[in-house]
Amino acid sequence: MRKIAIINQKGGTGKTTTAANLGVGLARKGKKVILIDTDPQGSLGVWFNIPEGKTLYHILTNGSGIEGCVYPIMNNLDLIPSNRTLVQAEILLAGRPQRESVLKESLSKIAYYDYAILDCAPSLSLLSLNSLIYASEVFIPVSMEYLSMVGAKELLENLKMARELLSHDIKVTMVIPTFYDKRNRKSSEVVSNLDKYFPGLVSSPIRVSVKLSESVSYHQDIFSYAPHSSGAEDYEKLVERVIKSMASL
Ligand SMILES: Nc1ncnc2c1ncn2[C@@H]1O[C@H](COP(=O)(O)OP(=O)(O)OP(=O)(O)O)[C@@H](O)[C@H]1O
Ligand SMILES: [Mg+2]
Numbered sequence: 001m002r003k004i005a006i007i008n009q010k011g012g013t014g015k016t017t018t019a020a021n022l023g024v025g026l027a028r029k030g031k032k033v034i035l036i037d038t039d040p041q042g043s044l045g046v047w048f049n050i051p052e053g054k055t056l057y058h059i060l061t062n063g064s065g066i067e068g069c070v071y072p073i074m075n076n077l078d079l080i081p082s083n084r085t086l087v088q089a090e091i092l093l094a095g096r097p098q099r100e101s102v103l104k105e106s107l108s109k110i111a112y113y114d115y116a117i118l119d120c121a122p123s124l125s126l127l128s129l130n131s132l133i134y135a136s137e138v139f140i141p142v143s144m145e146y147l148s149m150v151g152a153k154e155l156l157e158n159l160k161m162a163r164e165l166l167s168h169d170i171k172v173t174m175v176i177p178t179f180y181d182k183r184n185r186k187s188s189e190v191v192s193n194l195d196k197y198f199p200g201l202v203s204s205p206i207r208v209s210v211k212l213s214e215s216v217s218y219h220q221d222i223f224s225y226a227p228h229s230s231g232a233e234d235y236e237k238l239v240e241r242v243i244k245s246m247a248s249l
Contacts, residue, residue: 002246003116004173005135010151011122014141014178016043017212018238019119021231024221025239027077031114034070037082038103038131039121040090045081048073049219057085059106061092066110078113090127100166103130124158132162132170139174141206142194144187153197172201173245176238180205203241206234 006019016039023035037044037056045055054068059080070078093099110116118131132138140155142148152175162168175198180187187205194202206212209231215222222231 001111001113001116002137003118003135004137004139005118005120005131006139006141007118007120007128007131007155008140008142008148008151009122009124009128009154010143010148013122013143013148013151014176014206015122016047016119017216018139018141018176018178018206018235019117020044020047020216021212021222021235022239022242023077023079023115023117024074024223025235026115026117026242027074028223029239029243031076031243032112033077033115033117034110034113035073035077035079036107036116036118037080038086038118038127040082040084040086040127041121042081042083042086043216044079044119045083047216047219048079048081050079050081052083055085056080056082057089060086060089060102063106066107086127090125093126093130099126100129100133103127104134107134124154129158129162132159133166133168136170137173138170139176140172141176141178142190143179144177144181144184144190145179146190149190149193149197152194172198174242175202177202177205180207182207204234204237206231206238209234 006015023033027033050071069080073079120128120131140152142152177191207230211226211229212231215225
């Protein structure tokens with residue numbers, strides 16, 4: 001199972017949009033996928049219109065396994081949602097031994113899937129660290145602005161810490177330019193900077209797309225909401241690249 005954390009500590013870089021559409025895109029190709037929301041904003045649950053119920057909070061605090069916390073979204077796609085109660089879970093985690101590895105321990109029985117995709121919060125919190133310790137790969141969506149690049153670089157420092165202090169083998173396997181606008185010079189500047197900083201890891205960009213921003217309010221993925229949009233085309237390309245990148249791991 002590939003365990004992919006989608007993370008950038010800068011807010012609003014397209015993490016949730018990427019997690020949702022990558023998850024659906026892979027499921028549509030017959031891959032078995034579980035989405036895991038590790039952000040107290042709980043955006044994935046809202047996106048897929050999940051009713052109130054058990055969430056990642058229960059998994060992290062009860063130690064009672066994942067039963068009742070996994071919601072089917074579509075064929076091949078399940079979701080473990082979160083909500084604001086995750087903030088309390090984080091406070092409880094802080095007092096536990098091996099507090100960075102609680103998520104990894106709690107999800108250790110999940111093996112049925114081909115992909116676990118984690119939508120992370122825009123912060124370097126204990127929850128984000130738990131996500132990094134659970135994951136084996138990191139995808140970084142970087143929007144076309146300077147601070148988003150800074151977020152990506154800071155993340156590299158954090159990964160170094162996870163590797164060295166916690167002896168966890170994790171690598172950045174994909175950097176995804178988001179909110180790309182070819183008419184804007186900043187976009188090509190940021191992408192060429194990314195190419196220098198992450199050689200070979202930069203995917204083709206996700207363009208700015210009104211359909212992408214609309215789709216969430218209809219609780220739909222981009223392939224259902226606007227199958228002929230640039231958003232659908234770009235995420236389809238990303239899905240194909242992710243499947244192909246399996247070979248180089
Ligand atoms: N390519 C795009 N074109 C236009 N709008 C987009 C695009 N990608 C995402 N959006 C919109 O931008 C906003 C932020 O996207 P998203 O929620 O995916 O970012 P995020 O990184 O998860 O944010 P946060 O850091 O708060 O978790 C949302 O309203 C989303 O619909
Ligand atoms: Mg988000």
